[in-house]
Amino acid sequence: MSSPYHKEEPPxxxxxxxxxxxxxxxxxxxxxxxxxxxxxxxASRIPESLSxxxxxxSRTIEKAISAKDDYVVAVKISxxxxxxxxxxxxxGVFRNRAEAAGFLIEEGIKTQSALFERVKQxxxxxxxxxxxxxxxxxxxxx
Numbered sequence: 001m002s003s004p005y006h007k008e009e010p011p012x013x014x015x016x017x018x019x020x021x022x023x024x025x026x027x028x029x030x031x032x033x034x035x036x037x038x039x040x041x042x043a044s045r046i047p048e049s050l051s052x053x054x055x056x057x058s059r060t061i062e063k064a065i066s067a068k069d070d071y072v073v074a075v076k077i078s079x080x081x082x083x084x085x086x087x088x089x090x091x092g093v094f095r096n097r098a099e100a101a102g103f104l105i106e107e108g109i110k111t112q113s114a115l116f117e118r119v120k121q122x123x124x125x126x127x128x129x130x131x132x133x134x135x136x137x138x139x140x141x142x
Contacts, residue, residue, distance in 0.1 A: 075101070077101075082097075085097040085100045085101055085104075
């Protein structure tokens with residue numbers, strides 16, 4: 001008799017090991033045994049894999065939180081640029097494409113320092129002109 005507190009167990013012969021692949025052919029019992037063993041090995045690694053994924057996510061979140069001076073910028077790049085970034089990652093130079101892209105952007109800025117100095121001067125000139133125009137409007141009688 002079955003109750004909410006006491007459930008009847010199925011007879012032992014009716015139990016099916018979910019990790020076992022059954023084959024009624026006796027010639028392939030060795031192959032089935034190897035397959036079942038492989039499936040068990042894979043299944044036994046699942047908790048370890050899930051734990052590793054959790055650790056990786058935690059590290060990523062911690063890194064993102066602690067990166068106070070870093071900024072995330074989404075950019076579109078060509079397939080060729082994507083391939084170059086991937087090559088740097090596959091070679092082990094960088095851990096991921098974002099790090100590779102960040103490095104290349106920093107190096108590009110350093111290389112183009114003369115351009116950025118000129119842009120800085122022009123921005124200062126633009127700001128001076130804006131202030132001059134605001135002064136003209138403020139001085140004008142209404």
